[in-house]
Amino acid sequence: xxxxxxxxxxxxxxxxxxxxxxxxxxxxxxxxxxxxxxxxxxxxxxxxxxxxxxxxxxxxxxxxxxxxxxxxxxxxxxxxxxxxxxxxxxxxxxxxxxxxxxxxxxxxxxxxxxxxxxxxxxxxx
Amino acid sequence: xxxxxxxxxxxxxxxxxxxxxxxxxxxxxxxxxxxxxxxxxxxxxxxxxxxxxxxxxxxxxxxxxxxxxxxxxxxxxxxxxxxxxxxxxxxxxxxxxxxxxxxxxxxxxxxxxxxxxxxxxxxxxxxxxxxxxxxxxxxxxxxxxxxxxxxxxxxxxxxxxxxxxxxxxxxxxxxxxxxxxxxxxxxxxxxxxxxxxxxxxxxxxxxxxxxxxxxxxxxxxxxxxxxxxxxxxxxxxxxxxxxxxxxxxxxxxxxxxxxxxxxxxxxxxxxxxxxxxxxxxxxxxxxxxxxxxxxxxxxxxxxxxxxxxxxxxxxxxxxxxxxxxxxxxxxxxxxxxxxxxxxxxxxxxxxxxxxxxxxxxxxxxxxxxxxxxxxxxxxxxxxxxxxxxxxxxxxxxxxxxxxxxxxxxxxxxxxxxxxxxxxxxxxxxxxxxxxxxxxxxxxxxxx
Numbered sequence: 001x002x003x004x005x006x007x008x009x010x011x012x013x014x015x016x017x018x019x020x021x022x023x024x025x026x027x028x029x030x031x032x033x034x035x036x037x038x039x040x041x042x043x044x045x046x047x048x049x050x051x052x053x054x055x056x057x058x059x060x061x062x063x064x065x066x067x068x069x070x071x072x073x074x075x076x077x078x079x080x081x082x083x084x085x086x087x088x089x090x091x092x093x094x095x096x097x098x099x100x101x102x103x104x105x106x107x108x109x110x111x112x113x114x115x116x117x118x119x120x121x122x123x124x125x
Numbered sequence: 126x127x128x129x130x131x132x133x134x135x136x137x138x139x140x141x142x143x144x145x146x147x148x149x150x151x152x153x154x155x156x157x158x159x160x161x162x163x164x165x166x167x168x169x170x171x172x173x174x175x176x177x178x179x180x181x182x183x184x185x186x187x188x189x190x191x192x193x194x195x196x197x198x199x200x201x202x203x204x205x206x207x208x209x210x211x212x213x214x215x216x217x218x219x220x221x222x223x224x225x226x227x228x229x230x231x232x233x234x235x236x237x238x239x240x241x242x243x244x245x246x247x248x249x250x251x252x253x254x255x256x257x258x259x260x261x262x263x264x265x266x267x268x269x270x271x272x273x274x275x276x277x278x279x280x281x282x283x284x285x286x287x288x289x290x291x292x293x294x295x296x297x298x299x300x301x302x303x304x305x306x307x308x309x310x311x312x313x314x315x316x317x318x319x320x321x322x323x324x325x326x327x328x329x330x331x332x333x334x335x336x337x338x339x340x341x342x343x344x345x346x347x348x349x350x351x352x353x354x355x356x357x358x359x360x361x362x363x364x365x366x367x368x369x370x371x372x373x374x375x376x377x378x379x380x381x382x383x384x385x386x387x388x389x390x391x392x393x394x395x396x397x398x399x400x401x402x403x404x405x406x407x408x409x410x411x412x413x414x415x416x417x418x419x420x421x422x423x424x425x426x427x428x429x430x431x432x433x434x435x436x437x438x439x440x441x442x443x444x445x446x447x448x449x450x451x452x453x454x455x456x457x458x459x460x461x462x463x464x465x466x467x468x469x470x471x472x473x474x475x476x477x478x479x480x481x482x483x484x485x486x487x488x489x490x491x492x493x494x495x496x497x498x499x500x501x502x503x504x505x506x507x508x509x510x511x512x513x514x515x516x517x518x519x520x521x522x523x524x525x526x527x528x529x530x531x532x533x534x535x536x537x538x539x540x541x542x543x544x545x546x547x548x549x550x551x552x553x554x555x556x557x558x559x560x561x562x563x564x565x566x567x568x569x570x571x572x
Contacts (some may be wrong), residue, residue, distance in 0.1 A: 010342045010386065012340070012389055013390075016393065018256075027343070050494075059395050061408050063409065064385050064407075064410065065385075066385060068389055068392050077481075077553075078554075080442075080551050083481060083483040084491075085509065091492045098493065
């Protein structure tokens with residue numbers, strides 16, 4: 001089933017120079033494994049393709065049920081140089097929550113993900 | 126320890142609420158962002174008695190009874206680029222209401238490297254840009270301020286000398302919280318786990334209410350009474366374990382999700398949160414609920430500090446301006462896009478050259494870009510057009526090209542009452558590293 005990250009996680013983002021960071025936190029501790037499996041470096045880089053100029057880095061914090069992503073070249077030069085509305089990367093957090101992931105139905109059922117309806121491939125929400 | 130300010134411009138009354146809302150030993154006030162240092166430097170150039178966060182004077186006046194009568198100590202980086210002037214201003218503002226000797230102000234200096242820059246370069250400290258590797262010579266003549274991020278030691282020294290108010294310049298935000306803990310508990314300079322715990326406590330409360338319900342996405346509708354949001358408090362024990370909480374009868378919320386959101390804020394590599402005193406490992410932090418609006422934090426591990434300090438150098442880097450107009454339904458986005466195209470053609474024809482031109486369509490794509498999807502039917506869209514470049518004249522000329530579009534561009538346009546966009550001088554940042562051994566701090570306690 002397809003599921004949107006906004007139904008699985010919350011997030012906060014901030015800046016350091018021209019890099020935005022997005023901390024992605026599972027809404028329920030048991031969903032961290034699902035995030036860790038499906039929200040990969042490649043998927044996130046693909047999600048933000050064309051929106052950022054640099055590389056993406058990914059870190060795991062199983063102790064906080066969280067992943068941390070660094071989006072380099074995301075802020076049009078950063079801080080005071082930036083012409084962007086979101087010059088400090090405050091809402092890259094919810095931009096990541098737009099991402100759709102494809103979770104096998106049996107895995108979604110096992111972890112009790114929202115929107116799981118047995119036997120019908122029901123969509124999220 | 127209570128956190129009472131997350132930046133210069135935060136809630137003016139929060140420091141008073143923090144010392145009057147319940148028992149606290151220390152009040153920590155963080156005023157400095159990178160941009161703040163250069164603003165303060167400009168103020169000091171105009172008037173040598175300025176260059177500090179002036180909000181701190183009002184804050185001190187409001188917490189003075191708690192400091193004098195209840196023994197609350199205050200630690201703040203409000204000194205900016207001029208801690209002695211800040212101390213003098215506090216003294217002047219509180220003199221009439223303070224018994225002799227009741228206020229002992231510890232003043233920490235030595236972080237300001239502006240006057241030493243050339244001798245440091247001559248002595249072989251390259252101060253190269255940490256991100257790009259470029260040498261400082263590239264921007265040397267445009268430098269406005271240069272400050273090393275200093276750690277807990279001078280603050281501990283000031284407290285040991287009897288200060289009950291400590292004013293620093295560019296100390297790290299987290300040191301303001303960790304130093305009093307180090308002083309009270311006698312943690313050594315190599316008590317890595319305890320020092321790291323103090324840093325994590327500092328990271329949690331350095332942004333004020335952002336850990337106690339403010340800007341919290343998790344179940345945000347259910348967070349009570351943000352109008353009366355409680356600022357954070359940490360209750361720390363000598364082993365480094367602590368509880369994050371807030372005063373009774375305040376709004377907001379302290380929960381595992383609210384604290385977790387703050388922990389990941391502005392995070393880099395979580396295993397290496399580098400500070401002047403210690404490297405904290407955020408992957409070792411354990412959070413657990415500890416009653417209503419209480420979160421217990423434990424398990425934190427630290428590693429030895431590096432032999433470098435970060436230096437933040439601010440320099441002049443050209444000019445920018447941003448202009449906006451609002452287009453209404455029908456076809457709001459398409460009209461805004463047409464206006465953008467007209468504006469770009471006119472700027473080209475004028476021969477104006479910029480390093481950067483950025484168009485955003487607020488209401489359609491300004492924050493989430495293409496991820497926001499099709500917004501052709503939006504009820505209104507704001508055209509937001511920005512330029513940046515070294516030539517003030519070109520940026521100034523651009524600011525005169527927005528208003529004419531109201532009468533000579535695409536239709537259904539409004540929202541221009543604010544007048545011409547303002548030209549802003551850009552102060553940019555040059556992060557660098559320097560050997561710890563060359564930065565000498567000093568502490569003076571004045572009464």
